[in-house]
Amino acid sequence: MAGQGTHEPGSVLTARIPATERLTGWGFVKDVAARAGTTPAIARRDAAAVLAVVTRLAGPALRGRILQRLPGGYALLFGRAQLQQPPHAA
Numbered sequence: 042m043a044g045q046g047t048h049e050p051g052s053v054l055t056a057r058i059p060a061t062e063r064l065t066g067w068g069f070v071k072d073v074a075a076r077a078g079t080t081p082a083i084a085r086r087d088a089a090a091v092l093a094v095v096t097r098l099a100g101p102a103l104r105g106r107i108l109q110r111l112p113g114g115y116a117l118l119f120g121r122a123q124l125q126q127p128p129h130a131a
Contacts, residue, residue, distance in 0.1 A: 066114025085118070092119045 064072060074084035096104050096119050108116055116122060 063112050065112045066116070066118055069115070070118070089118050089120065096120060 070081050070085045070088060073088055074081045077084060077087075079087075099107070104119055104121075108119060108121070
């Protein structure tokens, strides 16, 4: 209900300067919670709901490529187990 202290999620996330450091999945959740004025539990639930839709639309191949580029901790937000990545060859 607009006008009663709630915000559209998109405006909450785009109204502020984005973070300049790479956030882990948990860091992302805490940042969303702070920006939205809510708890980390609610922010995690909401982010996971949005990313579940992204996953359905993008498909598993694109989701995999997205997760490879993100820091640790995002797989759970996409509804996947966080698997340990193999060490990079030197």
